[in-house]
Amino acid sequence: MCLIVGKPKGTPFPSKRKMKLWCHRYPHGVGVAFVESDHVRVIKGAMTWKDLREMLRSVTQAVLPKSTTDIDMVIQFRQAVTGKPCPRFCHPFPVSSKQEDLDALDVSAPAALAHNGTIYEYYKSSHDLTSEKTKEINDAQEFIKDYVVPLGEQIFNPIVQKLIVKTTYSKFAILTPKGITYLGNFIEEDGYWYSNDGYKRTPITSSVQGYAGQAFNGYSGWEAEDATEVGIVCDNCHEVKSPVYELAGDGCLLCHGCFVHFMGRKPTQEERVL
Secondary structure, X not given: OOEEEEEOOOOOOOOHHHHHHHHHHOOOOEEEEEEEOOEEEEEEEEOOHHHHHHHHHHHHHHOOOOOHHHOOEEEEEOOOOOOOOOHHHOOOEEOOOOXXXXXXXXXXXXXXXXXXXXXXXHHHHHOOOOOOHHHOOXXXXXXXXXXXXXXXXXXXXXXXHHHHHHHHOOEEEEEEOOEEEEEOOOEEEOOEEEOOHHHOOOOEEEEOEOHHHOEEOOOOOEEOOOXXXXXXXXXXXXXXXXXXXXXXXXXXXXXXXHHHHHHOOOOOHHHEOO
């Protein structure tokens, strides 16, 4: 699952701390779409935090003399499901029927689209290794070519939008020079719009099932009733762990084992988050 972040005009870039956390959590690439004059520009393909920093500098330069706070923007952090992890499959995509535009790492178009979810009509074919077509395109690109481009302005019809959300089981953010349109239920917080709660750093709860249907709470042994494990997703192994620790000045949250692996030492109590 990916994370779409909508940044409306008047809202600054999310903090570097948050952006770095999301970059680690969604490791398959980042793209940015922003309003530039009377069109939308897409810059994508940042596969590391270093790449993303360079991309953000490019965006800042591109919008001068305006500030990035003064423009609408859509950012997407990718977790690949269909289409291999690579720069050209990063979202957002320009709304174009040309494959070279959809693959381009820097392109302008009348609109751009970011997608969160899996469009199952294309999912089966994308996993068919005998299909040469599916090695060159992912589900969002196919959806844009097959449906979004032919719809034209009807994509902004509320009835059409409801049908799209219902039939694709997905969420979308569409950016035009007029603003951002959200399809599906987005979460608004502090002026930003998120496609899911993956932006949060708060502890999460997950069920843990033990042998023969019993539940294991991780602390007091096997129990006859369902139990839960409270923790935070480790940004490296992506498992729910407790305790977790923060790398100083990095914003990355790691379980004990991953912290030791990267730092070569045990974490201190001061570095503990939960």
